[in-house]
Amino acid sequence: xxxxxxxxxxKIIEKRQSVAFWCNPIxxxxxxxxxxxxxxxxxxxxxxxxxxxxxxxxxxxxDRFSAExxxxxxxxxxxxxxxxxxxxxxxxxxxLHREETQxxxxxxxxxxx
Amino acid sequence: xxxxxxxxxxxxxxxxxxxxxxxxxxxxxxxSFFWYRQYSGKSPELIMFIYSNGDKEDGRFxxxxxxxxxxxxxxxxxxxxxxxxxxxxxxFSGNTGKLIFGQGTTxxxxx
Numbered sequence: 001x002x003x004x005x006x007x008x009x010x011k012i013i014e015k016r017q018s019v020a021f022w023c024n025p026i027x028x029x030x031x032x033x034x035x036x037x038x039x040x041x042x043x044x045x046x047x048x049x050x051x052x053x054x055x056x057x058x059x060x061x062x063d064r065f066s067a068e069x070x071x072x073x074x075x076x077x078x079x080x081x082x083x084x085x086x087x088x089x090x091x092x093x094x095x096l097h098r099e100e101t102q103x104x105x106x107x108x109x110x111x112x113x
Numbered sequence: 114x115x116x117x118x119x120x121x122x123x124x125x126x127x128x129x130x131x132x133x134x135x136x137x138x139x140x141x142x143x144x145s146f147f148w149y150r151q152y153s154g155k156s157p158e159l160i161m162f163i164y165s166n167g168d169k170e171d172g173r174f175x176x177x178x179x180x181x182x183x184x185x186x187x188x189x190x191x192x193x194x195x196x197x198x199x200x201x202x203x204x205f206s207g208n209t210g211k212l213i214f215g216q217g218t219t220x221x222x223x224x
Binding site (some may be wrong): 100 | 158201209
């Protein structure tokens, strides 16, 4: 069974530029999560989708971050404009249902200069 | 605000020893916890899930949950250099599917 796929794996941008990350969850997984992991910290949930609906986006900085999950499968996370403090690894995870185990993708490492 | 606390370490143990990793949590109502392992530059991978008081064993790993004292621990027996990684403790809400992670403890197993 294929795992969670993410792209790109690495991205370097300058502050005030925009960037987008893509995630393809494990086939059949209804719940999808985006996490931000800053160096030396644990992952922090940004947004949670159940199928194509948002369940929790309370920690998403909505003035600059946006996310969507069209058709309840793939998802994209966008940052516009990026700030230096957005430098982090962005992890996508999925679970069969929200009460099930979450499986993580390889992450996208973002560096904002 | 729920919090999960871990000592960032590093925790250094010799090869073959028992490594003990600890985690405390603030919400007395928390029911279940995950332990994930994260190698440098990699994504978290599942080790164990525990939701009842007491011990749960899986191979060289034993998770312990003490709800009265609000701590969770992970014991790794016969530690190997390949166990060197950051171990993340996470409180899990089954109702929402939300994970709240601690900052992780870095384990170094020296040959």
